[in-house]
Amino acid sequence: MLExxxxxxxxxxxxxxxxxxxxxxSQFDILLRGCLRVYILKGSPGSGxxxxxxxxxxxxxxxxxxxxxxxxSADTDSLDGVxxxxxxxxxxxxxxxxxxxxxxxxxxxxxxxLGDCLDTHALFERREEIITLVSKKSxxxxxxxxxxxxxxxxxxxxxxxxxxxxxxEKMQAFAxxxxxxxxxxxxxxxxxxxxxxxxxxxxxxxDVFDPVERYTVxxxxxxxxxxxxxxxxxxxxxGISFVVSPDALNxxxxxxxxxxxxxxxxxxxxxxxxxxxxxMKRFIDPEKEKETRRLNRLFRKGCRLLLDDATEAFASARxxxxxLEDIYVAAMDFRKADRLRDMLINEIF
Numbered sequence: 329m330l331e332x333x334x335x336x337x338x339x340x341x342x343x344x345x346x347x348x349x350x351x352x353x354s355q356f357d358i359l360l361r362g363c364l365r366v367y368i369l370k371g372s373p374g375s376g377x378x379x380x381x382x383x384x385x386x387x388x389x390x391x392x393x394x395x396x397x398x399x400x401s402a403d404t405d406s407l408d409g410v411x412x413x414x415x416x417x418x419x420x421x422x423x424x425x426x427x428x429x430x431x432x433x434x435x436x437x438x439x440x441x442l443g444d445c446l447d448t449h450a451l452f453e454r455r456e457e458i459i460t461l462v463s464k465k466s467x468x469x470x471x472x473x474x475x476x477x478x479x480x481x482x483x484x485x486x487x488x489x490x491x492x493x494x495x496x497e498k499m500q501a502f503a504x505x506x507x508x509x510x511x512x513x514x515x516x517x518x519x520x521x522x523x524x525x526x527x528x529x530x531x532x533x534x535d536v537f538d539p540v541e542r543y544t545v546x547x548x549x550x551x552x553x554x555x556x557x558x559x560x561x562x563x564x565x566x567g568i569s570f571v572v573s574p575d576a577l578n579x580x581x582x583x584x585x586x587x588x589x590x591x592x593x594x595x596x597x598x599x600x601x602x603x604x605x606x607x608m609k610r611f612i613d614p615e616k617e618k619e620t621r622r623l624n625r626l627f628r629k630g631c632r633l634l635l636d637d638a639t640e641a642f643a644s645a646r647x648x649x650x651x652l653e654d655i656y657v658a659a660m661d662f663r664k665a666d667r668l669r670d671m672l673i674n675e676i677f
Contacts, residue, residue, distance in 0.1 A: 337394075338394050338395075338413050339396050339537075340396065340397070340534075340536065341534055341536070342396060342398055342399070342523065342536065343355070343398070343399055343401045343534070344356055344398045344408040344409060344426045345401055345426055345525075346401050346525040346579060347401060347402065347469075347472065347473070348526070348577055349473070349477045349479065349481075349577055350477075350578075350579070352401075352425035352426065354425070354427075355520060355522050356420060358520045359398065359411065359520070359522075360418050364416040364436065365416065365417040365438075366417070366428075366437045367419040367420070367437075367438050367440055367672060368420055368422035368428050368430060368437055368439045369381075369421050369423075369440050369442060370422055370423060371446075372423075372442075373652045373656050374652070375443060375446065376442055376445075376662065378408075380419075380442070380665070380669045380672070381407040381409060381410050381421065383669055384412075384672070385410045387676075393412060393413075394413045395410055396413070397409075397410055398410065398411065398420065399525075401526075402527055402646065402649075403527065404527060404529075408421045409421060415676065419672070419676075445662070446656065446659050446660060446661070451655070457655065461648050462652065464648050465648040468642070468644045468645035468648065469645050471641045475634045475635070476526070479630075479631045479635050479638065482627040482630050482634070483628075485627055486549035486550055486620075486627040486628060486631075487549060487554070489620035489623065490549050490551035490617065491551070493613045493614075493619075494612060494613075495613055498610070499555060499558055502555075502611070503562040504562055506559060510563070510566075510592070511568075511589050513567055513568065516563075516564075517569045518564070518569070518570060519572070520571070520572050520573075522574060523584065524583050526577065526638065526642070528639065528643040529639070529643075536573075537591075539591050540592065541592045541593065543594040543595070543604050543606055544597060544603040544604070544605050544606065545595065546605050546607050547608040548609075548628070551612070553582065553596060554611075555596075555606065555608065556581075556583070556596060559585055568587065568589075571585070572584075573586075575596075577635075584596070594606075
């Protein structure tokens with residue numbers, strides 16, 4: 329993804345990454361590529377990392393500065409980071425699963441440890457309870473990732489079957505026609521804004537764009553990803569700037585594209601009532617598709633069941649996480665944490 333300052337508004341919020349079939353995929357490296365300073369927060373659950381990040385966002389809002397909130401993909405009520413665009417500065421939660429370390433200590437990154445505000449003696453007294461909760465939470469996540477992996481395998485098999493029935497030349501011709509509406513850029517950029525995440529509440533989509541024109545790619549078995557990839561390849565070939573949002577289940581697939589020059593948004597999924605539809609059936613040979621239709625329906629049903637079970641596993645992990653938070657909150661010296669917060673905000677602003 330190329331870095332560039334764009335003429336359209338920064339996203340209000342994005343995800344740090346997503347819980348995918350490959351485990352948690354962090355996008356911090358790409359999101360922070362333009363930052364000259366990065367403050368990395370370390371600390372336990374309940375140590376106030378998200379609260380500190382909200383204080384940074386509130387100060388940016390008060391200063392009328394452009395900023396982007398990076399939301400937690402497990403709990404959208406929590407923050408994983410804030411990017412201050414004019415200052416080319418970011419403050420992020422650098423604990424697992426989106427662990428971040430200082431590559432250029434002091435020169436670019438600085439680590440702030442909220443763990444220094446903990447009463448470690450009190451935590452030691454509850455070590456068996458903490459270890460048990462962490463072990464249970466870890467098992468829930470492993471189960472969820474196993475379920476997501478199985479779901480992705482079934483969907484991938486369905487997409488492969490649909491690829492065999494694809495009228496590739498017809499789809500490519502459509503992609504070429506579609507991209508003619510967009511002006512070419514002398515210095516084209518490609519940005520990544522993660523808008524989708526699989527959480528304890530199922531799949532969540534952020535309302536990042538305010539498009540002039542919406543298109544929904546209507547598909548049956550995930551074959552819509554073939555079109556979004558074709559559109560992205562065509563845009564790259566013609567020097568057209570666009571924004572990519574990866575799929576929540578498989579971050580290597582493109583779930584949506586946004587072309588800022590015309591405010592055009594294209595996404596695979598249900599879409600909104602005012603969306604224009606691009607039906608993937610127009611690019612599929614019905615006779616060839618018929619050969620695997622029954623099997624693909626089975627794959628789709630199995631995928632949905634697996635995703636539902638993964639959601640339950642994430643929900644159970646979230647409950648355990650909240651129990652852990654309660655333990656650590658009781659051991660926190662929040663006056664000390666407040667002093668660290670004030671120091672950080674004064675240093676940045």
